[in-house]
Amino acid sequence: MATEWRTWNVDDARAHVRAPLADDDKYSRGVLGVVTGSVEFPGAAVLGVSAAHRTGIGLVRYIGPRNVRREVLARRPETVAGRGRVQAWLLGSGIDPTRRSFLLLGDLQHALADGVPVVLDAGALDLVGTHTAPTVITPHLRELVRLLNAREIPSTIEEVRADPGEWARRAAGELGVAVLLKGATTYVCDPSGNHRVVTAPTHWLATAGTGDVLGGILGALAATHHGELAGDAEALTDLAATAAWVQGEAALRASTANGGGPVAALDIAEAVPGVVGALLAG
Numbered sequence: 004m005a006t007e008w009r010t011w012n013v014d015d016a017r018a019h020v021r022a023p024l025a026d027d028d029k030y031s032r033g034v035l036g037v038v039t040g041s042v043e044f045p046g047a048a049v050l051g052v053s054a055a056h057r058t059g060i061g062l063v064r065y066i067g068p069r070n071v072r073r074e075v076l077a078r079r080p081e082t083v084a085g086r087g088r089v090q091a092w093l094l095g096s097g098i099d100p101t102r103r104s105f106l107l108l109g110d111l112q113h114a115l116a117d118g119v120p121v122v123l124d125a126g127a128l129d130l131v132g133t134h135t136a137p138t139v140i141t142p143h144l145r146e147l148v149r150l151l152n153a154r155e156i157p158s159t160i161e162e163v164r165a166d167p168g169e170w171a172r173r174a175a176g177e178l179g180v181a182v183l184l185k186g187a188t189t190y191v192c193d194p195s196g197n198h199r200v201v202t203a204p205t206h207w208l209a210t211a212g213t214g215d216v217l218g219g220i221l222g223a224l225a226a227t228h229h230g231e232l233a234g235d236a237e238a239l240t241d242l243a244a245t246a247a248w249v250q251g252e253a254a255l256r257a258s259t260a261n262g263g264g265p266v267a268a269l270d271i272a273e274a275v276p277g278v279v280g281a282l283l284a285g
């Protein structure tokens with residue numbers, strides 16, 4: 004029987020964003036720990052952290068190489084550098100998995116052992132399955148193929164491109180985690196059989212760094228919904244679909260602000276507050 008994919012819409016997204024209340028403080032709203040970026044890709048860290056702040060979060064802690072930390076703090080001085088207690092992790096964007104230092108691997112393993120929800124992207128995708136915390140992986144097509152083949156689940160780019168939803172579903176089942184497979188159509192599913200689909204409202208999204216922005220949005224949503232996730236790990240699937248929806252709408256807003264013209268990844272991060280505000284006003 005064909006899998007039914009539920010189209011994630013504005014009302015679904017609205018149900019998964021939240022504004023702070025009178026009795027909130029920065030800690031109760033949720034803290035996101037971020038291990039992203041590298042000497043080769045410092046921008047990925049800046050993009051993810053910026054997007055997390057713009058999605059609305061209590062605090063972001065960033066852990067990474069000194070030069071990357073400097074870039075992150077120059078762009079987002081509200082970021083706190085170094086370790087501390089967090090309610091969710093974003094790991095791997097802007098990291099080459101073949102060039103991880105022992106120090107970096109230690110930081111990643113420390114995060115994975117924490118037990119709080121984890122978003123695994125790019126250079127941390129191969130660590131899936133080394134921990135038990137609620138997890139969503141955010142590969143693009145090539146990354147999914149690499150991951151599946153490394154787990155002895157043979158697949159080719161052509162096969163996955165021909166039926167991305169089915170491969171996302173299979174990956175979720177085999178790997179035992181939620182999967183967000185990126186593309187013009189983004190498929191989000193989990194081993195429990197939740198299937199969400201988000202169609203991008205603009206193809207200007209197909210530009211460098213927009214996946215890093217998505218990671219930041221999703222990390223922030225996971226951290227701010229930590230209470231709900233503690234009681235219902237499957238909620239991560241809906242938060243992932245919401246992140247993809249918000250990212251798409253932010254790209255559309257950023258493009259519309261320029262007459263329907265192109266957007267760069269940081270423009271999308273900067274447009275996220277408008278999307279969240281409109282959802283909350285909804």
Ligand SMILES: NC(=O)C1=CN([C@@H]2O[C@H](COP(=O)(O)OP(=O)(O)OC[C@H]3O[C@@H](n4cnc5c(N)ncnc54)[C@H](OP(=O)(O)O)[C@@H]3O)[C@@H](O)[C@H]2O)[C@@H](O)CC1
Binds near residue numbers: 048126143145
């Ligand atoms: N600002 C930042 O810091 C950014 C940082 N980023 C970070 O970069 C990391 C790697 O992410 P990624 O998705 O690019 O890596 P990956 O899946 O290995 O794809 C490589 C494939 O692309 C292909 N390819 C390359 N050039 C090509 C060309 N001219 N024309 C056609 N094909 C070309 C290449 O093919 P090949 O050259 O091997 O034939 C290979 O198949 C990741 O950590 C991410 O977070 C990004 O988010 C960007 C912004």
Ligand SMILES: Nc1ncnc2c1ncn2[C@@H]1O[C@H](COP(=O)(O)OP(=O)(O)O)[C@@H](O)[C@H]1O
Binds near residue numbers: 143186211213214215
């Ligand atoms: N043709 C397209 N139309 C709309 N959105 C796209 C298209 N191609 C990719 N995307 C979206 O753009 C983002 C690209 O992410 P990713 O491949 O990780 O790039 P990067 O690593 O450069 O950030 C994803 O959110 C994906 O869903």
